[in-house]
Amino acid sequence: MTGSSCTGGGQVPSLRPALSRDVRAQAQRAGCNGCANMGTPQKDVIIKNDAPATLFLEKHADYIAAYGTKKDDYEYCMSEYLRMSGVYWGLTVMDLMGQLHRMSKEEILEFIKSCQHECGGISASIGHDPHLLYTLSAVQILTLYDSLQVVDVNKIVEYVKKLQKEDGSFAGDKWGNFKIMFIIQFIFLKSRIKKDILHNLA
Structure with missing residues (x-):
């Protein structure tokens, strides 16, 4: 696993592999080469395609x-x-x-x-x-x-x-x-x- 040095001299795992290629590309186009490593987009709810579209x-x-x-x-x-x-x-x-x-x-x-x-x-x-x-x-x-x-x-x-x-x-x-x-x-x-x-x- 790729690592990077932190202030304390230890190794922290890179989050780059967890991000999609599109997300990294968008961050780089925005001039933020380091942004793609800052975190993983969270999606805690998955809405199925057959979910009702009506508000109950x-x-x-x-x-x-x-x-x-x-x-x-x-x-x-x-x-x-x-x-x-x-x-x-x-x-x-x-x-x-x-x-x-x-x-x-x-x-x-x-x-x-x-x-x-x-x-x-x-x-x-x-x-x-x-x-x-x-x-x-x-x-x-x-x-x-x-x-x-x-x-x-x-x-x-x-x-x-x-x-x-x-x-x-x-x-x-x-x-x-x-x-x-x-x-x-x-x-x-x-x-x-x-x-x-x-x-x-x-």
């Missing part, structure tokens, strides 16, 4: 409607840290498929209410810290259900105000971590909450 909306809706009914499922437990956004994604898909009525509105609204903290921010799940991202997801869910009155909107506004930095940008939480997406999330929040105080920001 009912099966998708059944899956989403049933997701979360088994609270002890491994996947459900491990996704708790992004639960609020997951609920939003699921509800949006169900709404697009005309199946929103299958979701438990009362249970979802109660969940959101229980995730609002004294500071006004909303967390991904009960017992987690509030964050701008999950506050946005919660507000999006509430506007989908036309139920903003479930939470204290004034406190949300105050929470968002405190996350704004001197340069106009926004932190995601009280620890001040910054990503450009937090500004985008603020814009979405601003479009959902019609409050003068929010319109005076940014």
